[in-house]
Amino acid sequence: MSSSKVATMRDAVGALVRDGDTVAIEGFTHLISFAAGHEIIRQRRRDLVLARMTPDVIYDQMVAAGVARKLIFSWLGNPGVGGLHAIRRVTEGADTSLELEEYSHFGMVARYAAGAANLPFMPLRSYFETDLPVANPLIRLIESPYGDGTVYAVPPLKPDVTVIHAQRADAAGNTQVWGLLGCQKEAAFAADRVIVVVEELVDEAVIRADPNRTIVPGIVVDAVVVEPWGAHPSYVQGRYDRDNRFYRDWDAISRDPAATDQWLRDWVYDLDGRAAYAEKLGDERLRALLPSGPAPSGVVDYGEYR
Amino acid sequence: MAVERPGGAGAAAAFSKSEMMIVAAARELAGQRVCFVGVGLPNIAVNLAKRTVAPDMELVYEAGVFGARPARLPLSIGDPTIVTGATAVTSMWELFAFYLQGGLIDVGFLGAAQIDRFGNINTTVIGEYAHPKTRLPGSGGACEIAINARQIFVIMRQSARSFVERIDFRTSPGNLGGAEKAERIRREQGWLGRGPSVVVTDLGIWHFDETGEMRLDFLHPGATLDEIRATLGWDPHISPSLAPTPVPTPEELRLIRDELDPEGMYTK
Numbered sequence: 040m041s042s043s044k045v046a047t048m049r050d051a052v053g054a055l056v057r058d059g060d061t062v063a064i065e066g067f068t069h070l071i072s073f074a075a076g077h078e079i080i081r082q083r084r085r086d087l088v089l090a091r092m093t094p095d096v097i098y099d100q101m102v103a104a105g106v107a108r109k110l111i112f113s114w115l116g117n118p119g120v121g122g123l124h125a126i127r128r129v130t131e132g133a134d135t136s137l138e139l140e141e142y143s144h145f146g147m148v149a150r151y152a153a154g155a156a157n158l159p160f161m162p163l164r165s166y167f168e169t170d171l172p173v174a175n176p177l178i179r180l181i182e183s184p185y186g187d188g189t190v191y192a193v194p195p196l197k198p199d200v201t202v203i204h205a206q207r208a209d210a211a212g213n214t215q216v217w218g219l220l221g222c223q224k225e226a227a228f229a230a231d232r233v234i235v236v237v238e239e240l241v242d243e244a245v246i247r248a249d250p251n252r253t254i255v256p257g258i259v260v261d262a263v264v265v266e267p268w269g270a271h272p273s274y275v276q277g278r279y280d281r282d283n284r285f286y287r288d289w290d291a292i293s294r295d296p297a298a299t300d301q302w303l304r305d306w307v308y309d310l311d312g313r314a315a316y317a318e319k320l321g322d323e324r325l326r327a328l329l330p331s332g333p334a335p336s337g338v339v340d341y342g343e344y345r
Numbered sequence: 346m347a348v349e350r351p352g353g354a355g356a357a358a359a360f361s362k363s364e365m366m367i368v369a370a371a372r373e374l375a376g377q378r379v380c381f382v383g384v385g386l387p388n389i390a391v392n393l394a395k396r397t398v399a400p401d402m403e404l405v406y407e408a409g410v411f412g413a414r415p416a417r418l419p420l421s422i423g424d425p426t427i428v429t430g431a432t433a434v435t436s437m438w439e440l441f442a443f444y445l446q447g448g449l450i451d452v453g454f455l456g457a458a459q460i461d462r463f464g465n466i467n468t469t470v471i472g473e474y475a476h477p478k479t480r481l482p483g484s485g486g487a488c489e490i491a492i493n494a495r496q497i498f499v500i501m502r503q504s505a506r507s508f509v510e511r512i513d514f515r516t517s518p519g520n521l522g523g524a525e526k527a528e529r530i531r532r533e534q535g536w537l538g539r540g541p542s543v544v545v546t547d548l549g550i551w552h553f554d555e556t557g558e559m560r561l562d563f564l565h566p567g568a569t570l571d572e573i574r575a576t577l578g579w580d581p582h583i584s585p586s587l588a589p590t591p592v593p594t595p596e597e598l599r600l601i602r603d604e605l606d607p608e609g610m611y612t613k
Contacts, residue, residue: 067408068421112483113484118422119384119422131476131477132478135477143488145442152438163446165489167492168518168521169516170474171469173474174514220435221436221437225436281423283421334429
């Protein structure tokens with residue numbers, strides 16, 4: 040029996056996220072830990088290198104709050120809505136103070152996979168005849184050692200801290216996810232420290248009853264934070280829907296620096312955590328995000344073998 | 346919903362330019378087996394095709410879904426509705442490595458901020474890379490889709506700002522500087538993709554001719570060749586057998602308006 044890794048968000052971020060760290064809050068549209076991003080803002084971390092395939096609204100908020108010096112990414116936008124305006128303000132025209140290191144989606148996933156597998160690089164058939172290797176010299180052409188042509192290589196990405204959100208974990212950090220899996224497994228195994236944020240803390244027996252669903256084992260997890268609604272306005276398959284209204288609202292808020300600062304005060308600095316955030320959103324808003332009905336998986340029988 | 350009504354001949358025939366574009370793009374997917382769906386306009390066109398000309402087509406979402414059956418049109422490319430009822434959910438590593446790079450994707454459907462006559466695409470920056478005038482989203486999966494999907498479909502509105510002689514940044518390769526060079530490079534480097542095959546705009550349908558350049562084959566109802574030329578940065582190839590695009594059917598319009606985009610997000 041491993042001992043409990045359950046911690047508050049304040050303690051987990053306080054102990055595991057340090058100024059200057061490379062931090063990956065992963066989750067591809069699904070399971071984005073806004074709760075952890077907001078706690079990092081509240082604790083006023085500085086000079087972070089923020090890695091994420093799709094920086095999304097959470098990194099727009101973190102950049103607006105001044106925690107980041109650099110982004111590593113593959114798609115920089117508010118999905119289905121448009122641009123990320125706080126990030127645009129420091130990456131366009133006269134102000135390009137935020138450093139950018141960009142890849143394609145496959146390149147980012149391959150970087151985490153190389154990091155997780157302790158490899159010096161990962162080869163892939165992307166980037167041919169594009170300007171991406173010019174923009175980012177870390178993307179390099181290599182010869183196959185078997186004499187059958189060239190491929191591109193990307194270097195491993197090993198975050199100091201990876202944060203993932205999940206439906207459930209046990210106290211030891213054994214973590215189960217269903218729905219879109221993104222690159223959370225790769226990003227977690229690649230990282231030095233891992234924070235898992237869950238909707239629900241479950242008994243070890245629940246995990247052991249369905250081991251195929253475990254994407255990250257407790258052995259690579261440093262802290263388990265129980266934070267219902269912790270992914271809002273992102274979503275959690277089977278629990279709550281994507282709050283598309285917020286993604287649209289953010290477009291107008293983030294175009295105006297004063298409105299952005301005010302939003303950060305109202306929804307991050309002046310709240311002490313996720314429970315207060317959910318309460319401020321209100322029951323009506325949250326209830327509207329529940330699934331319209333159930334869609335349970337079939338039950339499989341693993342069998343008993345003695 | 347406020348829409349333009351260039352059709353004009355009675356309620357059944359009235360449709361907007363965006364609706365014509367989406368319908369034309371969906372029809373191009375007839376007979377295709379596996380389609381990689383992009384965010385925005387490709388998303389609605391592919392979902393319309395699935396309900397009309399290509400009911401057996403497998404929808405692949407880069408978020409890690411094969412065989413999606415979305416019950417509603419998702420705003421984002423990742424949404425719980427693309428998971429529920431799908432054939433398979435995969436990690437993004439598997440999706441890009443095994444499904445895309447492994448050669449299972451027939452059509453990759455892309456949008457673009459800038460495109461040139463050879464179908465090379467920019468979604469990265471307007472202006473100089475280090476100090477851009479406009480910072481765009483970047484590649485996402487587009488760069489590897491353009492290289493590894495068997496063919497590429499593009500859907501985008503036509504304008505002089507987007508259909509340019511020279512793109513500011515090549516994010517996703519098309520026919521490079523022409524068909525001959527593109528074919529040689531694809532062969533030498535072992536690309537699975539044959540490059541772009543169609544560009545559907547709000548004014549017409551372009552396919553690619555033997556030089557590797559876009560050729561206008563269909564002109565949408567209400568659009569003119571003057572408009573085509575005014576919204577392009579080059580002198581276009583125009584098919585000698587240029588034909589009018591068949592207008593949307595009432596059923597196609599019903600699907601767009603009632604099922605796929607009731608809020609008019611894509612069609613206004």
